[in-house]
Structures are given as structure tokens and as C-alpha cells.
Amino acid sequence: MKNFLNVGCGNKYHKDWTNIDMASNNPDVMCYNLLKGFPFNDNKFDVVYHSQVLEHIPKEKAFDFIQECYRVLKKNGTIRVVVPDLENIVDEYKRYLNENLINPSKGTEANYDWILLEMYDQTVRNYGGGLMGKFLQQEKMVNVQYVIDRIGYFDRSIPNPKKFLSKTKDAFKGNNKAVGLIVFSKKAMGFTIRKVICAIRNFFNLFLGEKYKLGNFRLGGEPHLWMYDRYSLSRLLKDVGFRELKIKNSFESDIPNWNLYELNVKDGLAIAPKGLFIEATK
Ligand SMILES: C[S@@+](CC[C@H](N)C(=O)[O-])C[C@H]1O[C@@H](n2cnc3c(N)ncnc32)[C@H](O)[C@@H]1O
Structure with missing residues (x-):
């Protein structure tokens, strides 16, 4: 084919x-x-x-x-x-904006924060993973199921899948979807050629100016x-x-x-x- x-x-x-x-x-x-x-x-x-x-x-x-x-x-x-899907993201944004104005909870606040990341973070970020990556690595994520429902199959775009999973394993219990997520994420943690190339690039980046690094990132296909x-x-x-x-x-x-x-x-x-x-x- x-x-x-x-x-x-x-x-x-x-x-x-x-x-x-x-x-x-x-x-x-x-x-x-x-x-x-x-x-x-x-x-x-x-x-x-x-x-x-x-x-x-x-x-x-x-x-x-x-x-x-x-x-x-x-x-x-x-x-x-x-x-x-911009329409779906905007719908979710308005839904959690309204919920937080009327009846806020830790969960609705976290969902609001996540959907804003989906809307903006990948556009404005200046480094790999951006704020979305930080959100996924926080110590206590209160809206794990919401994030999983949005992301679907878990993949290497999550910067630290091991840490994310160790904190969220309970949320996956008895959930077939989650079993798939865990198996795949373990594979994703393998030592890949891509990671070696990335490490070498990061090493050389140490010697480059901030503007050059930023330009490299902004033109690199992630934003x-x-x-x-x-x-x-x-x-x-x-x-x-x-x-x-x-x-x-x-x-x-x-x-x-x-x-x-x-x-x-x-x-x-x-x-x-x-x-x-x-x-x-x-
Ligand atoms: C978010 S990833 C999507 C990868 C894959 N299609 C998927 O569904 O997961 C975007 C991909 O587009 C590639 N890309 C962005 N701009 C490109 C360009 N000008 N020429 C070739 N590839 C480009 C990036 O290198 C990156 O692999």
C-alpha cells in the first residue's frame, strides 16, 4: 500500500x-x-x-x-x-467557565485549567511539553479521568508517563481503557533513538543564545x-x-x-x- x-x-x-x-x-x-x-x-x-x-x-x-x-x-x-477540534474545546471551555461561576469545585476548576491548556498552551509555549507537561506532572491531579477522556490513548507526548501513571494508577483500576494506556506507556519509556538525538541536541543547545534556541523551538514543528x-x-x-x-x-x-x-x-x-x-x- x-x-x-x-x-x-x-x-x-x-x-x-x-x-x-x-x-x-x-x-x-x-x-x-x-x-x-x-x-x-x-x-x-x-x-x-x-x-x-x-x-x-x-x-x-x-x-x-x-x-x-x-x-x-x-x-x-x-x-x-x-x-x-476548536469547537469542542470552546464548548468545554464555556461549560467549565459557567460551572466555576455558578458552582465551583476542585474538579471543575481543574477541568477549566486543563481545557485552557488545550486551547492555548500548544500555541504559546516556548519549550517542549509546555504548561501541559507541567500539569501532567503535578503531585495531585484531581481530574485524572477527565484528562484521560480528552487525551485518549496515552502516548509519549506526555513528558513523564511513569510519574503520571504512578500517581494515577487507582483511577485506571478496573478500566480496560486504562490497562491499554499503561502497557503502551511502558513501551514509550523505552530508550529510543529519538531520545538520544534529543539529548545530543539539548547538549549543543547549552552553548547557543536564548533567541536562537527559542527560534529553533518555534520553527521545530511542536507549536x-x-x-x-x-x-x-x-x-x-x-x-x-x-x-x-x-x-x-x-x-x-x-x-x-x-x-x-x-x-x-x-x-x-x-x-x-x-x-x-x-x-x-x-
Ligand atoms: C503533533 S505531531 C503529529 C504526528 C502524527 N501525525 C500523529 O498523529 O501523532 C505533528 C507532526 O508534524 C510534523 N511537521 C510539522 N510541520 C512540518 C513540516 N513543515 N514538514 C514536515 N513535517 C512537519 C512534526 O514534525 C510532527 O511530527
């Missing part, structure tokens, strides 16, 4: 796909800055997919980015785009540069020429054998279940 393309795959890729990202330490992933255009011929792929990538593309370049997806897709091919909802993402896809738009979820897709590839689902658990999933046809 090398004619399925996973754009900005990060660490979620399948060897049977063509995988591409600006950072790669694996032979199954091509290393390329996609803001320069996609290094493929027109009409090459049956499927073009990206998850949690579009929000990292500058707003003024989003049209060109989606147009590149369109160009490399075959006629009648499928695009699948997954982004954080969110824009957010989308059902309306704005649909409009962007339609403006480029896509048709037959459908809202999906982690499990649902018109891509053949979607769940086998475990790109939005791991061991039967949804990854980032509160996201916005849209598929469309060229």
Missing part, C-alpha cells in the same frame, strides 16, 4: 504506507519539510492522510499545503484530515499555529476542490482496512478521541 501517504507522520506510521515528516530517525519515514511542497508526482496516491499536522502549518500556508495534498492524490482518492472547526476545515477542503466531505471518528474511515494500520486507534483505544476527523474525495 505504498500508494497511501501519511503526511507529518511523527511516530505514528505504518511500514506499508509512504510516510513523511520534517523529523525522521527511521528508514520507513522520509525526511522532508512539507512547506517546500510535497516531493511526489501528481495523481500518485490513493489516500493522503494527516493527523494533528495542519494546525502546525502557518495559516497563510494552509491552502497551499492542502492543495499539495490534492495534487498528489489520484482522482477519486480519499483525503483524511485530523485536527484538534500550534492555527486551529480549525467543522466549518473552517470543510471550507478549506472545498476551496481547494475536495468534494463529498464526511465527518468521521477515530475508528471510522472509508480508507480500506483503516483500523489495521492503528494510526488513530491503538489496541482498540481511540487516540485523541475529541479531535475533528474529516474525509473527502478528489
